[in-house]
Amino acid sequence: MNRRTTVxxxxxxxIAALYVLLTMTPPFSAISYGPVQFxxxxxxxxxxxxxxxxxxxxxxxxxVANLFSPFGLIDVICGTAVTGVAALLTRRxxxxxxxxxxxxxxxxxxxxxxSLYVAVLSAPQxxxxxxxxxxxxxxxxxxxxxxxxxxxxxAISVLAGEAVVTIILGLPVLALTSRAVxxxxxxxxxx
Numbered sequence: 001m002n003r004r005t006t007v008x009x010x011x012x013x014x015i016a017a018l019y020v021l022l023t024m025t026p027p028f029s030a031i032s033y034g035p036v037q038f039x040x041x042x043x044x045x046x047x048x049x050x051x052x053x054x055x056x057x058x059x060x061x062x063x064v065a066n067l068f069s070p071f072g073l074i075d076v077i078c079g080t081a082v083t084g085v086a087a088l089l090t091r092r093x094x095x096x097x098x099x100x101x102x103x104x105x106x107x108x109x110x111x112x113x114x115s116l117y118v119a120v121l122s123a124p125q126x127x128x129x130x131x132x133x134x135x136x137x138x139x140x141x142x143x144x145x146x147x148x149x150x151x152x153x154x155a156i157s158v159l160a161g162e163a164v165v166t167i168i169l170g171l172p173v174l175a176l177t178s179r180a181v182x183x184x185x186x187x188x189x190x191x
Contacts, residue, residue, distance in 0.1 A: 008051075008052070008053040009053070011051060011053045011054070011057065012053040012054070012056040012057035012060070013057065014057070015044055015047060015051075015053075015054050015057025015058060015061060016056075016057040016058070016060040016061035016064065017061070018041070018044060018061070019041035019044050019057065019058060019060075019061025019062060019064075019065060020041065020061050020064045020065050021041075022039075022040040022041040022043065022044070023039055023040065023041035023061070023065040024065055024068060028040050029068075032065070033069050033070055033071070033075075034070070034118065034122060035115075035118055035119065035122045035153075035154040035157055035158070036157050036161065037118075037157075037158060037161045038161045038164060038165055039065075039161070039162075039165060040165060040169065041061060041062070041065060042106060042110075042162060042165045042166060042170065043165055043166065043169035043170045043173050044057075044058060044061070044170070044173060045058055045083065045086060045087060045090065045106045045166065045170060046090060046099070046102045046103065046106070046166060046170040046171065046173065046174040047173070047174065047177060048087045048088070048090045048091035048094075048102075049090050049091065049093060049094050049099055049102040049174060050094070050174065050177060050178050050181060051177070051181065052091065054087065054091075055084070055087040055088060055091055058083060058084075058087045059080060059083060059084045059087060062079065062080045062083040062084075063076065063080045066079045066080055071117060071118065071121050072132070072133070072138065073134075073135050073138065074117050074121070074135060074138045074139070074142075075114075075117070077135065078113070078114070078117060079114055082109045082110060082113045082114055083106070083109075083110075085105070085109060086105040086106040086109045086110070087105075087106075089105035089109075090102045090105050090106065093105070099171065099174055099175070099178075100171065102170075102171075102174065103163070103166040103167055103170065103171065106162055106166055106170075107159060107162045107163050107166060108159075110158055110159070110162045111155055111156075111158050111159025111160075111162055111163075112155060112159070114158060115151065115154045115155040115157070115158040115159070116142070116146065116151060116155075117138075117142050118154055118158060119146070119150040119151045119153075119154035119155070120141070120142045120145050120146050120150060120151075121138075121142070122154065123145065123150050125145055126141070126145075129141050
């Protein structure tokens with residue numbers, strides 16, 4: 001393994017660890033899951049704009065954090081997949097050279113997709129879903145119980161929470177990291 005690969009894997013590991021730490025450490029864990037969420041780990045989801053290895057770090061960090069989600073397997077699979085797609089789209093936006101655009105994929109994808117299952121599984125009727133239900137049973141339940149009345153308020157809430165975290169925390173993290181990477185001894189391929 002060459003020095004560059006070691007540095008990139010190390011960065012990915014640090015990003016994953018920070019994501020988990022910011023998401024799961026009390027009191028942050030209380031606001032990381034649910035219809036009203038401000039997942040502080042999401043402040044790191046803009047890093048793929050400058051670091052390729054951040055995609056892996058974000059996905060691994062999200063996966064680990066979602067293993068402890070009250071929404072179970074659907075959050076582990078779907079939530080992590082949404083975060084992965086957002087990270088890839090953010091990396092693709094690097095071509096624009098406009099960092100402020102990097103907030104769009106995580107805000108829209110989390111606000112529109114994650115809120116779909118969060119809305120239904122947070123509703124009172126979700127109590128009828130047996131604990132530890134299979135992914136198929138959970139998806140069937142969501143399809144059967146989804147409604148605009150449930151979805152819209154949660155989508156707005158998750159979208160707003162994601163916007164606050166990515167804009168107020170994520171953009172400064174991106175700017176500081178960008179400066180550190182550009183000045184550091186081991187520059188990323190993106191720099």
